[in-house]
Amino acid sequence: MSTLIHCDNLSKRFGSKTALANVSFSLQQGDVAALIGPNGAGKTTLFSILCGYLRADSGSVSLLGHKPGSSALCGLLAALPQDAQFDPAFSIGEQLDFYGRLQGLSHKAAKLETDRVLALVELSAQRKHKAAALSHGMRKRAAIAQAFIGSPRLVLLDEPTAGLDPAHALQIRQLISQLSSQLGSQVSFMISSHNIFELEQLCNKVLYLQQGQLSSPADNKDSDGAEQYLTLLLEQQADQPLLALLQQLPGLISVRPGQKNQLLLSYNSDQQPQFDLELLQCLAAHGYRYRNLIKGQTLEQKLFSAS
Numbered sequence: 001m002s003t004l005i006h007c008d009n010l011s012k013r014f015g016s017k018t019a020l021a022n023v024s025f026s027l028q029q030g031d032v033a034a035l036i037g038p039n040g041a042g043k044t045t046l047f048s049i050l051c052g053y054l055r056a057d058s059g060s061v062s063l064l065g066h067k068p069g070s071s072a073l074c075g076l077l078a079a080l081p082q083d084a085q086f087d088p089a090f091s092i093g094e095q096l097d098f099y100g101r102l103q104g105l106s107h108k109a110a111k112l113e114t115d116r117v118l119a120l121v122e123l124s125a126q127r128k129h130k131a132a133a134l135s136h137g138m139r140k141r142a143a144i145a146q147a148f149i150g151s152p153r154l155v156l157l158d159e160p161t162a163g164l165d166p167a168h169a170l171q172i173r174q175l176i177s178q179l180s181s182q183l184g185s186q187v188s189f190m191i192s193s194h195n196i197f198e199l200e201q202l203c204n205k206v207l208y209l210q211q212g213q214l215s216s217p218a219d220n221k222d223s224d225g226a227e228q229y230l231t232l233l234l235e236q237q238a239d240q241p242l243l244a245l246l247q248q249l250p251g252l253i254s255v256r257p258g259q260k261n262q263l264l265l266s267y268n269s270d271q272q273p274q275f276d277l278e279l280l281q282c283l284a285a286h287g288y289r290y291r292n293l294i295k296g297q298t299l300e301q302k303l304f305s306a307s
């Protein structure tokens with residue numbers, strides 16, 4: 001596996017504001033990495049440095065062995081900026097053709113490439129449409145299509161679901177997941193979001209930025225010690241009596257509410273190897289209904305158990 005991105009001690013200030021402070025990480029071929037952080041954490045600044053739009057004040061970056069902005073990266077690195085816009089005067093197809101030409105394709109090859117990427121995002125029928133005739137979700141898909149022109153080895157997507165309703169956000173996540181499994185380790189992704197739940201199923205690596213500083217959950221893997229994790233999705237929000245009941249379960253290490261009707265639990269599997277069964281029996285015995293029980297750590301557990 002080759003290293004696609006290597007950042008060492010990157011720092012960036014805007015006047016007195018520190019946007020990035022000594023950020024170091026690397027991304028390997030085939031990784032799908034989530035760059036998570038609240039508003040103002042420095043995600044766009046980091047993306048802008050990787051794309052060569054901004055220069056870091058100190059530290060070093062290499063992408064596929066080149067400096068950001070190097071012409072050697074043309075066609076190998078694709079980026080979807082957070083506020084990517086299409087020109088209202090031209091059709092989506094014409095603009096994608098143009099990007100293909102910028103990558104050095106002939107007129108004919110660029111058109112074929114546009115057909116291919118529009119099919120990838122299921123927008124072939126909209127080739128002749130202008131951006132104004134597309135929904136917000138369709139415009140995002142068209143912008144993602146642009147990132148797949150040519151054969152990029154590294155695709156940076158800055159908040160690809162920002163501003164979309166939950167159904168369209170899910171559609172975009174499914175599209176990215178489908179593209180990443182279709183293309184396998186040929187393409188690596190780095191996707192930013194302020195929502196840690198959104199990228200849960202999509203990414204194998206998490207970079208958590210807060211106030212310009214990066215913290216990585218230990219190895220981004222579940223711990224291999226005796227502590228195991230469960231996410232329980234209940235039919236309704238957990239009440240105090242349920243929490244009190246669960247706290248009595250032998251082997252329980254922690255239990256706390258997650259998103260919506262979720263409960264995040266950890267337990268000692270050496271002490272109680274059948275903890276999941278005990279948990280379900282306890283729920284049934286006391287009339288609590290649940291929808292799902294997932295083994296393993298959620299992103300939230302990984303991030304906050306590391307800090």
Ligand SMILES: Nc1ncnc2c1ncn2[C@@H]1O[C@H](COP(=O)(O)OP(=O)(O)OP(=O)(O)O)[C@@H](O)[C@H]1O
Binds near residue numbers: 014038043
């Ligand atoms: N051009 C600029 N001039 C001054 N300050 C800036 C500039 N760009 C970013 N900043 C500041 O740097 C910090 C990081 O901003 P950045 O846009 O990278 O965060 P972000 O994580 O992408 O946020 P969001 O999720 O809101 O897009 C913020 O405090 C922001 O105000």
